[in-house]
Amino acid sequence: MTQTIALQINNPFSNQLKKGYPLISKDAVDARHLPKEEGALLRLTDVHNRFIGTGYFGLQNKGIGWVLTTDANENIDKAYFIKKFKKAIQNREAFFNDPHTTAFRIFNGEGDGIGGLTIDFYDSYYMVSWYSAGIYSFKETVYEALAETVNYKAIYEKKRFDTKGQYMEQDDFVMGTPGEFPIIVTENSMNYAVNLNDGAMTGIFLDQREVRLAIRERFAEGKNMLNTFSYTGAFSVAAALGGAVKTTSVDVAKRSLAKTIEQFSVNSIDYESQDIKVMDVFNYFKYAQRHNLKFDLVVLDPPSFARTKERTFSTAKDYPKLLVDTIAITEKNGIIVASTNNASFGMKKFKSFIDQAFKETKTRYKIVEEYNLPKDFRASREYPEFNYLKVVFIEKLN
Missing domain, CATH: 2.30.130.10 (PUA domain)
Incomplete structure (x- = not known):
């Protein structure tokens, strides 16, 4: 009890x-x-x-x-969690019925009524993420409720919380039949390789689905694209499938090379015709300027905070400088996709970073499109900071 x-x-x-x-x-x-x-x-x-x-x-x-x-008579028991899960799934009926997309979020923390708990769907494999030891203490009840609510091949979990001074980020098989990874999921008919038992991340950020679609459908054709902080190259895949003449993916993590090759391969894209570089993005900017490289489409989606041997980076402090470097290697009328998932500031502040960078470089610009979290990442109107994603498509005018 x-x-x-x-x-x-x-x-x-x-x-x-x-x-x-x-x-x-x-x-x-x-x-x-x-x-x-x-x-x-x-x-x-x-x-x-x-x-x-x-x-x-x-x-x-x-x-x-x-x-x-807020109901004084409601018990926090299995029936409570079943009710929450059923309502969340009902709200995402359109996603379950979409044959072209088999990966999305089915439960989004406080947006669905339970802060600290998220559940993602990967073609009948479920990933439960726990963000505090407090909510994790309900794990047995939560898993019983989830197993009674959904049809699953397997359920996995990731623990993402502090415990006794140590950051805990683990992934474990919970129940069902263990998957043979990577599994291939689809997103708007694009393929992505996903691992649910290989560290902190799965291989794709589901909250960027609409941004990838926009790149493929409206911004990639005939373009020379640069994808910075590229992780597994998901934006590069979208651009290549959208008709980009070439993509360049840059990330400092050594494993990004194999992961990006994998994502191109599962989409039948010749990865050797693309450019994949394992290097510090800031060093790449210098390299690009030295070699007079220019791009028609640049994706800028850095982690909120990162530390390498050479530098420490924070979006809250350093994003304007990042944009200044990006503007320098973007063609006239090129598009910069500026993105951040830092929840400590809102869209208004983010746009002030954009304005600051363009004014500093004496460059005119136009905002073409902007995005927040997609519909499956439900956010509470009473808790606006939970709608953390901010993406702005910017056209460089001169």
Whole structure:
């Protein structure tokens, strides 16, 4: 039986929670009253002892837990999770019925009512990601509920949370018949090789689906494309299938070479006709300028934070400089796809980075298209910072 403790929420945080904000802030409570172990249920009340909701205690980013229900009579049990999963799947019926796409998110944390838990679908293989020890304490109940809700070949999990000072990012087989990886999933009729048991990432970022489609359908034909921080080359695949005359994929990770070759190969693209470079992107910018290389289409999707032997990079601090370097190697009327998944700032701030870089280089520009999270990555209107993805297609005018 999960322990339930009463926890008083200070003003003005109680009003915030009453309006539907799901994250319980560290500043909202007296830390002395927190339970010793993550996973305890919290009966949340305001300073007048009026019920706000039931949440769980789990340390994640700036919060100490998430609100699970505002119904004082609702139990957090298997039936609760089944109800949440069924509703989430119902909301994604169009994805399940799309024969051209077999990889998408079926449960998106607080966007579907349970902060700290996401579930992705890869052609009947499911990947459950846990973002705190608190929500992970419910794993047995969650897996029982999921197994009763979906038809699965296998379920895998990734644990992405701190434990005793160590960052925990593991992946494990949970149940079903273990897959033979990589498995090939489709996305708008493009193929991608996916591994669910090979480290922190699977080989494709599902939240960029609409961006890849836009590149293939409207921006790639006849273009010379540069894909920076390319990971497994998914954007390069989309560009090549969209008619790009050549793609160049650049990433500092050594394994990116084999992974990018794999993604080209499963789409019957001759990878030897493409350029794949294992090197620091910032060094590549210098290389490109020295050799007078210019590109018609540049994808700029760096990690929020990265450290190499040569430098430390943060999108919140360094994105304008990254854009300055990109502008220098982009052709007139070329397109820069500027992207970030940093949740610490919004689209308005991101556009200010773009404006800053173009003004610094005395370059005119036009925003052509912009994207946030796709529909399967449901986000709560009451928690706008969870809609973390910001992508802007920018035309360089001179």
